[in-house]
Amino acid sequence: MKHIVPSALVFLMAAVAAQAGTIHGKVTGAKGASVVYVDAIPGKTFPAPAQHAAMDQKGLMFEPHLLAVQKGTTVDFKNEDSVEHNVFWPSISGNKSLGHNMGTWPRGQQRSFKFDAVGIVPLLCNVHPDMSGFIVVSPTPYFAITNAAGVFTIANVPNGTYKLTGWNERNKMRTTTVDVTVSGDATATIALAK
Ligand SMILES: [Cu+2]
Incomplete structure (x- = not known):
């Protein structure tokens, strides 16, 4: 089914897209799947x-x-x-x-x-x-499970600077947190604590 999208909506969608980005990243220091999440988006509740x-x-x-x-x-x-x-x-x-x-x-x-x-x-x-x-x-809704190689993407993250936390079962209850700045697309590496 085809929909005709009003041009005003296209403009709005483009504007929204410009204010968010995808975090592409990798968790290192552990084997297998890890979890990564954005700790908080200031001023936002979910x-x-x-x-x-x-x-x-x-x-x-x-x-x-x-x-x-x-x-x-x-x-x-x-x-x-x-x-x-x-x-x-x-x-x-x-x-x-x-x-x-x-x-x-x-x-x-x-x-x-x-x-x-x-x-x-x-x-x-x-x-x-x-x-x-x-x-x-x-x-937050901004989380991902990595693939076996530690690679992840988290899409549609509003632009801003955040804490990004990673965890792997190897580290028991310990997490590792890094800073990430999203301005459009961003990259992040989380080297898990030994
Ligand atoms: Cu059982």
């Missing part, structure tokens, strides 16, 4: 997304192993296995007061949790001690 995210337990693993969501997102935890699974996290970014046990439930059922605290959520199952997964709760 409503909780209506769309839920999914974290399954399948084949005795958390699937996906690593999930990134915006603060305020509800995550649906579903058990796809023929055995019961539990979901708990002892802390969020090491803060034990944010630890929580979702309980234990059988195949086909799901339970949901709304993540309002920013940070690293290490998922465990007390039925299967080898199971491990992670949810990273980003303070």
